[in-house]
Amino acid sequence: MSGIRAEITVDSPPDCPAATAAAAADGTAKSITKSVPTDPDEAVTEEFVLTGDRPIDATGTKGGDGTSGDAAPSVDELQEVFSYGSERVYRFERPQGRTCFCECIEGFGCPVRDVHSRGGSLTVSFHAPDVDTLRSVVARLDQRWSGVSVRRLVRSDADRDGSDLVLVDRGELTERQREVLETAHEMGYFEHPKRANAGDVAAELGVDDSTFVEHLSAAQGKLLSSILP
Structure with missing residues (x-):
């Protein structure tokens, strides 16, 4: 072989929200996963687990049209969906066309x-x-x-x-x-x-x-x- x-x-x-969040929290982002819908017009949903020394301001705010646009989601566009001890799970969406x-x-x-x-x-x-x-x-x-x-x-x-x-x-x-x-x-x-x-x-x-x-x-x-x- x-x-x-x-x-x-x-x-x-x-253009990587997980890396941006890890830098903002002075910590580590891991267990980065994604869900890709069959419809190419629908957004990709991604999640990651964040641990860090500093909290981040994740409000889940979207753009005026309800999406994040073609640019990478910023930290304030992340949505916290779960927390356990020092670990927090964040979710964000992005267009399928943004590789x-x-x-x-x-x-x-x-x-x-x-x-x-x-x-x-x-x-x-x-x-x-x-x-x-x-x-x-x-x-x-x-x-x-x-x-x-x-x-x-x-x-x-x-x-x-x-x-x-x-x-x-x-x-x-x-x-x-x-x-x-x-x-x-x-x-x-x-x-x-x-x-x-x-x-x-x-x-x-x-x-x-x-x-x-x-x-x-x-x-x-x-x-x-x-x-x-």
Whole structure:
């Protein structure tokens, strides 16, 4: 088998209400589920469980036409439907045409197996059938969202004793790409939860966010080519 388990993180996606709520509450959003009606004109209903140190102002307010429109629902458009101890369940609706981070991955035939958010960063786990599919998924995510990083990769045919080793030629990376990776690593960009976001690392490097993401994506692509031939 050549399947790959991937864990990908996106830094504070503005179009994910669960991640936005986790950031507002300085907590964690988990058990993110959705219900998709058969009628394409009807809204998708999503729920998530939130735990956090700060309360959020979730009133369930809708727009003037009774919907949330094409934009992602804001925190004040979330509806609290259940609470137990420190956990609260929130619900929101969105149009079926507004593709989210998870649906973008599922569009490649890779069902999402786990998704959660801590402090605003969204982490998604899924299985890709092969390296080409994984590369296509990462490339598409990089096109639509900034701050996308591959946190973990596991091959299904790896030896149980951990001897599935590969040689990575760092010479494949440009000096600038190595600097970007080293700075991001030192600042805790790849940690969970993150100690620095894309803007923080970009500022340290003296570049704008888009330039940082461009260099990071190029470096990650080269590393993937070496690790997953």
